[in-house]
Amino acid sequence: MSDLESFRAETREWLEANCPPEMREAVRDEGDVYWGGRNAKFKNDAQKAWFEACRDKGYTVPEWPKEYGGAGLNPAEGKILRQEMARIGARPPLSSFGIWMLGPALLHFGTEGQKQRFLNEIANGEIRWCQGYSEPGSGSDLVSMQTFGEDKGDHWIVNGQKIWTSYADEADWIFCLVRTDKQNKYQGITFMLFDMAGEGVSTKPIKLISGNSPFCETFFDDVKVPKSYGEDIPAYVGEINRGWDVAKYLLGHEREMISGAGGGDRTAAIGAAMKRNAGELDPVLRAELAQFDVDALSYAAMGEKFLDELKVGKAHPAQPNMMKYVGTELNKRRHELMMAAGGSRALEWESEETSGGKPSRNWLRTKANSIEGGTSEVMLNVISKRILDLPGA
Amino acid sequence: MPLYYDEDQAMLAESAQQFMAEEGAIAKQLRHWRDRDCKDGFGHGLWKQFAEMGFTGMLVDEDDGGLGMGHVEAGIVLEQIGRNLTPSPFLSSSVLAATALKHGSDDVRGRWLPGLIEGEKVYSVAIDEGAKHRPETIACKAEKSGNGFRLSGKKDFVVYGASSEMIVVAARTSGSDSDADGITLFAVPQDASGMSHDSVRLVDSSMASHVTFDGVELDGDAVIGEVDGGREVLNAMLMAGRVGAAAEGVGVAQGAMDMTVDYLKQRKQFGKLIGEFQALQHRAAHLYSEVEIARAVTIKAAQLLDGGSEKADLMASVAKAKVAKAAGLAVKEGVQMHGGIGMTDEYDIGLYMKRDRALQEFLGDQYYHAGRVAEMSGY
Ligand SMILES: Cc1cc2nc3c(=O)[nH]c(=O)nc-3n(C[C@H](O)[C@H](O)[C@H](O)COP(=O)(O)OP(=O)(O)OC[C@H]3O[C@@H](n4cnc5c(N)ncnc54)[C@H](O)[C@@H]3O)c2cc1C
Ligand SMILES: Cc1cc2nc3c(=O)[nH]c(=O)nc-3n(C[C@H](O)[C@H](O)[C@H](O)COP(=O)(O)OP(=O)(O)OC[C@H]3O[C@@H](n4cnc5c(N)ncnc54)[C@H](O)[C@@H]3O)c2cc1C
Numbered sequence: 095m096s097d098l099e100s101f102r103a104e105t106r107e108w109l110e111a112n113c114p115p116e117m118r119e120a121v122r123d124e125g126d127v128y129w130g131g132r133n134a135k136f137k138n139d140a141q142k143a144w145f146e147a148c149r150d151k152g153y154t155v156p157e158w159p160k161e162y163g164g165a166g167l168n169p170a171e172g173k174i175l176r177q178e179m180a181r182i183g184a185r186p187p188l189s190s191f192g193i194w195m196l197g198p199a200l201l202h203f204g205t206e207g208q209k210q211r212f213l214n215e216i217a218n219g220e221i222r223w224c225q226g227y228s229e230p231g232s233g234s235d236l237v238s239m240q241t242f243g244e245d246k247g248d249h250w251i252v253n254g255q256k257i258w259t260s261y262a263d264e265a266d267w268i269f270c271l272v273r274t275d276k277q278n279k280y281q282g283i284t285f286m287l288f289d290m291a292g293e294g295v296s297t298k299p300i301k302l303i304s305g306n307s308p309f310c311e312t313f314f315d316d317v318k319v320p321k322s323y324g325e326d327i328p329a330y331v332g333e334i335n336r337g338w339d340v341a342k343y344l345l346g347h348e349r350e351m352i353s354g355a356g357g358g359d360r361t362a363a364i365g366a367a368m369k370r371n372a373g374e375l376d377p378v379l380r381a382e383l384a385q386f387d388v389d390a391l392s393y394a395a396m397g398e399k400f401l402d403e404l405k406v407g408k409a410h411p412a413q414p415n416m417m418k419y420v421g422t423e424l425n426k427r428r429h430e431l432m433m434a435a436g437g438s439r440a441l442e443w444e445s446e447e448t449s450g451g452k453p454s455r456n457w458l459r460t461k462a463n464s465i466e467g468g469t470s471e472v473m474l475n476v477i478s479k480r481i482l483d484l485p486g487a
Numbered sequence: 488m489p490l491y492y493d494e495d496q497a498m499l500a501e502s503a504q505q506f507m508a509e510e511g512a513i514a515k516q517l518r519h520w521r522d523r524d525c526k527d528g529f530g531h532g533l534w535k536q537f538a539e540m541g542f543t544g545m546l547v548d549e550d551d552g553g554l555g556m557g558h559v560e561a562g563i564v565l566e567q568i569g570r571n572l573t574p575s576p577f578l579s580s581s582v583l584a585a586t587a588l589k590h591g592s593d594d595v596r597g598r599w600l601p602g603l604i605e606g607e608k609v610y611s612v613a614i615d616e617g618a619k620h621r622p623e624t625i626a627c628k629a630e631k632s633g634n635g636f637r638l639s640g641k642k643d644f645v646v647y648g649a650s651s652e653m654i655v656v657a658a659r660t661s662g663s664d665s666d667a668d669g670i671t672l673f674a675v676p677q678d679a680s681g682m683s684h685d686s687v688r689l690v691d692s693s694m695a696s697h698v699t700f701d702g703v704e705l706d707g708d709a710v711i712g713e714v715d716g717g718r719e720v721l722n723a724m725l726m727a728g729r730v731g732a733a734a735e736g737v738g739v740a741q742g743a744m745d746m747t748v749d750y751l752k753q754r755k756q757f758g759k760l761i762g763e764f765q766a767l768q769h770r771a772a773h774l775y776s777e778v779e780i781a782r783a784v785t786i787k788a789a790q791l792l793d794g795g796s797e798k799a800d801l802m803a804s805v806a807k808a809k810v811a812k813a814a815g816l817a818v819k820e821g822v823q824m825h826g827g828i829g830m831t832d833e834y835d836i837g838l839y840m841k842r843d844r845a846l847q848e849f850l851g852d853q854y855y856h857a858g859r860v861a862e863m864s865g866y
Contacts, residue, residue, distance in 0.1 A: 170489070369866035384861040388853075389780075391802070391860070392809040395490065395787035396780040402489040416776045475765075477772035482748050484771065486763035 101171050105178045112147040116140035118183045120359065122449060124306075127189050131222025132266050145219065148187035155193055155217045158201070162209050163217025169405035180357055191260075192216030192223045194351040196269050199285075199331060199344040207326025212287070224290070225348075226256040226270030226312060227341065234472050236271075237279055237338065241314060243272040243286065250274070250286070252294075252317040258466070262297040262310035265290055269344075272319075275335050284330050285337030288319045304458040305443075305451070348467045349414040350404070353421035355397035360425055362394075363387035368435035379434055386424075386431055393424055412480035419473035422463035429457040488794075490787060492563070499560055502540070503567045510536055511573030513835055520574060521692040527650040528694035529574040531609075537577060538606025546585045546727075551600050553585075557793035558727060562734030562785060569738020572835075572842050574693060576609040576647045582731040583724050584610035587655045587672055590712040590720045595674060599653055611651040612724065613642035613675075613698055620644075620851040622657070622725060624665045627700065629658040629673065636660070636710075638673065638681075638703040646849070648696030649686035652677050656700070657721050660714055670717035673709045680704070691838075691845040722800070728850045729803045730792055733785040736810035736846050740778045740817035743839040747771070747821040754826075767824060774813075774820050781806075781813035801863050804856040811846075811853035818843045 117140055121127060125137050128145055136142040148154050151165060157172045158164025167175060197216050200208055215221040232239040241254025252272055262268070268290055275282030290297075294317035299307040322328050332340045354360025365383035369375055375383065400417055403409035432453060433440050440453035448454075464470040478484045492500055510516075516530055537543050542564050547553020561582055568575055580603055588599055602608030614622050627640030638658055648654060654675045662669030675682060681703040684696040712720045748771055751762030761767055788806040791799040818840040822829040829836050847853065 173489075363860075363864055365861055366865045375866060380861060380866065381857070383866070384857040387860050387864060388805050388808040388812070388857050391805045392780050392784035395802075396783040398787065399490040399783040403491055406489070406491075408491060416772075416779060419772075420776050420780065471769070474769040474772040477775055478765075478768035482768075482771055482775060484748070484751060484762040484768050485760045 098170055098174060102174050102178065105175055108151070109178055109182060109184060112144070112151075113179075113182060113184045114140035114144055117144040117185050117187075119185075120183065121185055122452065124308075126185065128187065128219070129190055129222055129261070129264070130188050130192075130219025131190075131264065132220070133264070134219065134222070144185070145187045149218055152217070154188040154219065155197065155213075158197065158213065158217065162201075162213035169402070172405070173402070176356065188219045190216060190219070190222060191225055191265075191269075192221065195225060195344050195348050196223050196287075198347040199269075199340055202343060203332045203340050205326050205328065207324065208328070208331070211323075211327055221266045222261070222264065224259050224262045224265035224268050224312075226259055226262075226268045228258045229255060230257050234469055236341070237283070239271055239273060239283070241270070241272050242276070243274050243284060243319065245274065248322075249318050249320045250284075252286070252288075252314045252319055254314050256312040256314075258300070258309050259297070259312040260309045260466075262290070262312045263299055268295075268312070269331070271337060271341055278335065280338050281335050283337040283341065284334050285332055285340040286319055286330050288317070288329060292317055292319075294318070302459070302462070304455040306455065306459070345468065346411070346414045349418035349473075350400075352463060352467045353397070353414065353417035354425065355400050355417050355421060357394060357397060360421060361390055361397055363390050364428060364431065368432065372435045372437070375435065379431070383431060383435075386427060389424060390428070393420060396420070410481055412476055415468070415473045415476040416481070418467065419464075419470050419477070422460075423470060425463050426460050429460045433457050488790060490783065490790065492559070492786075496559060496563060500563045500567075503542075503564050504570075506536075506540055507564075507567035507571045507573055511568065511571045511575070513572050513838065517572045517574055517692065517838060526686070526694065528647065528688070528692060529576060529650075533573070534576065534609065535606040537575065537581075538604065542577065543581050543606050544585070544600070544604030546581060546589075547600055547604060548589065551596050552604050553600070558582075558730050558789040559786060559793055561727075561731055562789045565731050565734035566738035566741070566782075569735035569740075569842075569846075570742040572691075572739070572742070572838055576611070576650070578728065578731050578735060579612055579646050579651075580608075580610040583612045583728045584653070584655050586724045586727040587612070587711050587720055588674075590672075590723070591674070592708070594708050595711055599674060602652065608652040609647060609650055610653045610655065611645050611648045612728075613645045613648065613654050613656045614721070614725075614850075615644045616640070616642060618643065620848070620855060622721065623667075625657055625659050625670055626664045627656065627658045629660050629671060629705070631660075632704065635704060635706045636671075636673070638675070638700040638705055640700055642698045642700075643695075644848070645684075645696040645698050647694055648698055649684040649694060654682075654698070655711065655724075657717060660717075667718050669715050670721060671714050672711040672717040672720050673705055674711055675700075675703065675705065675709065689845050691841040693845060725850060726792055726800055726803045729807045729856075730785065730788045732846055732849050733781075733788065733803075733806040733810040736807075736814040736843070737778070737782045737785050739839055739843050739846060740781060740810070740814035743814070743817040743821040743836060743843075744771075744774055744778055746836055746839070747774075747817075747824050750825055761824075770820055770824075774816055777813040777816055781810045784809050801860065804851075804859045804863070807851060808853040808856035808860065811856070814843045815847065815853075 155164040156167045160166040243250035243252045274284040294315040296313045297310040442448045443451040544553035545556045549555040629636040629638045656673045660671040681701045686696045785806045788802040821836045
């Protein structure tokens with residue numbers, strides 16, 4: 095048996111022993127997702143057992159180095175683990191902006207001290223992070239952001255407002271874009287890390303059209319951010335005034351995550367399930383579902399190719415933008431079709447049969463997919479400019 | 488296995504790209520033969536060169552003198568064929584017929600494979616019976632006659648049929664027209680008496696025959712595989728051919744897109760390069776996405792086919808349908824974004840549109856394959 099084959103066999107055995115049956119069911123709602131953090135609560139024992147087993151094995155972040163809380167898997171092993179988890183429908187043991195966004199940025203730009211501290215905290219689910227990028231006047235045109243940090247020697251005094259900050263009211267720490275040089279648009283932003291429990295930080299939840307409130311307005315009112323948290327642990331990633339590079343790098347990972355390239359629900363075909371639910375399908379709906387399934391299964395292959403190439407540095411650096419564009423547009427289409435197949439039952443906003451209006455709330459939530467993390471139009475702009483090299487883009 | 492080319496495949500891709508761009512170029516092949524009204528529709532000289540490159544027998548087992556490569560490799564060659572619109576019997580001969588011949592006896596393989604590998608002979612396949620691809624139904628009959636069979640019926644869309652030294656024919660040896668079983672494949676030589684071709688030029692300048700079999704007497708050794716057991720061989724051929732056609736389609740899409748994106752960077756209107764207009768940028772960026780995805784799913788289907796996966800059949804249909812969508816978009820956007828010049832015969836973009844149209848139909852269009860995906864998925 096080759097090394098990879100025996101790794102697959104071991105992995106299968108380990109998952110069999112450690113992934114409880116409840117954790118192999120599809121994620122139905124927020125409560126099924128474990129985000130970690132200071133105030134985290136497990137929904138049930140199975141969720142706790144699964145998280146702890148993975149944490150101890152380094153499988154919350156399998157491809158991160160062992161010294162930072164990962165399992166040090168190489169790309170081929172990582173792919174096998176993903177495949178084997180998908181095979182049994184295993185849920186992610188831990189979800190977090192730390193894993194998807196800050197972690198990759200720290201692995202690339204962080205100091206050794208930052209990696210030791212923050213990456214381990216993320217891998218162990220100890221600290222939950224939120225993302226302070228968007229402001230009321232700065233969405234797609236992010237670099238125009240105004241939140242300002244006044245230099246006070248060993249610390250900054252930060253004032254300003256962020257908006258659409260997902261889970262700001264539940265997060266422990268924030269990675270935040272703060273202007274530290276008003277004269278310099280691109281080279282005047284610092285990528286800061288600070289505690290949301292600090293004096294002067296407040297949040298106000300915003301209700302979405304889905305009726306849920308997963309994001310907030312975030313206010314900074316004379317927040318004191320020290321420049322360092324100890325030896326080799328600066329409070330900023332990369333260099334002061336060079337945070338834009340970090341911000342963009344992180345966006346690549348955010349877009350990769352939102353794209354759903356990793357597989358699972360976001361790349362699955364749906365026609366057969368729709369037929370099971372609906373009984374008979376209208377012929378034109380059936381045809382639409384078939385077209386959708388062709389696109390979804392093709393996109394699944396693209397996701398696999400993209401991740402394989404990414405891991406060995408063969409992917410075009412702007413490719414996450416393409417993945418995000420296609421993946422989110424596809425997900426919106428998926429939910430349109432699910433609503434159509436669901437009929438009037440899917441309209442119910444609160445019934446028990448729909449577990450509190452899942453179909454319609456999820457459908458509405460997907461509309462944000464092509465906005466959050468950069469809109470589809472912005473993705474197309476980036477593809478035009480960086481991949482197709484079109485003039486004036 | 489990662490979903491990208493390994494080192495050998497990357498090398499093959501490079502040499503195929505270079506070779507096809509030089510030898511298979513539009514001016515040198517497609518326009519050359521078309522403008523001379525060539526009855527073959529392709530160049531035999533180039534076919535010889537394909538043999539020298541090792542392409543003709545790439546799918547043939549090494550024991551039979553081939554290279555024993557897989558569908559990923561065949562796809563690499565086909566993508567370059569598509570990109571250059573190179574008229575070539577490669578898909579019919581080296582993919583479809585070669586896949587059928589793999590199932591043949593020692594005699595059958597010994598009779599037909601060497602000529603293919605050497606680039607001396609060209610083969611085609613006769614599957615369709617009607618204007619649409621419906622291989623589930625086969626009415627063309629082969630009845631027992633002495634030690635052999637008597638073949639009668641009609642076949643359509645036999646690409647390069649009239650130029651072929653041999654045609655692989657799917658015929659019914661038992662059961663009724665729409666039965667899955669009772670199919671047998673025959674290697675019918677060019678000089679078989681009672682076979683006649685009505686050879687017509689298609690929109691893309693390729694040649695295809697309506698073939699009539701009027702009591703064609705065949706020896707028992709014309710049978711490829713098992714009598715009545717041909718469905719399995721036919722399915723293997725169809726999978727290989729669909730994945731191959733998808734790969735060629737990816738090349739067509741890429742070629743059309745490259746031309747168009749280049750044009751957006753050259754053409755000025757309103758004092759600007761038209762590539763500066765966001766209305767065109769977004770459409771080009773969308774097209775890019777579709778072409779990338781079409782390539783990914785095509786390589787995936789080829790890998791599954793090479794690995795003998797149960798999913799290969801489903802993914803071959805997914806790939807064929809997806810490529811049809813992407814390539815269809817590429818050629819339509821291509822002509823549109825070229826404006827008036829895109830409508831001229833002198834300009835190559837229209838040739839991509841024509842080739843795409845023919846390739847869409849070959850071995851099933853996007854509607855057929857999307858329907859198949861639904862059926863195989865259980866709805
Ligand atoms: C559910 C959700 C969660 C979010 N979570 C976070 C978070 O945690 N942290 C955070 O910082 N932000 C978050 N965001 C904010 C998100 O990043 C912004 O909404 C997004 O970048 C778009 O900015 P905007 O809303 O200001 O829209 P605008 O930029 O005002 O865009 C309005 C419209 O104009 C279009 N447009 C803008 N510029 C162009 C252009 N150049 N060319 C063509 N069209 C253009 C856009 O595509 C869009 O259709 C979240 C958003 C949502 C919906
Ligand atoms: C069959 C045929 C018959 C014709 N007959 C006549 C005739 O009898 N008399 C005559 O005078 N002309 C005739 N024309 C010419 C026709 O009017 C032009 O082809 C047409 O106006 C487009 O101009 P163009 O070909 O220069 O394309 P271009 O203007 O170069 O356009 C190329 C592409 O860029 C796009 N584009 C250009 N500007 C913008 C913009 N600002 N924003 C977004 N996209 C843009 C176009 O939509 C097109 O997709 C004919 C054309 C054809 C094809």
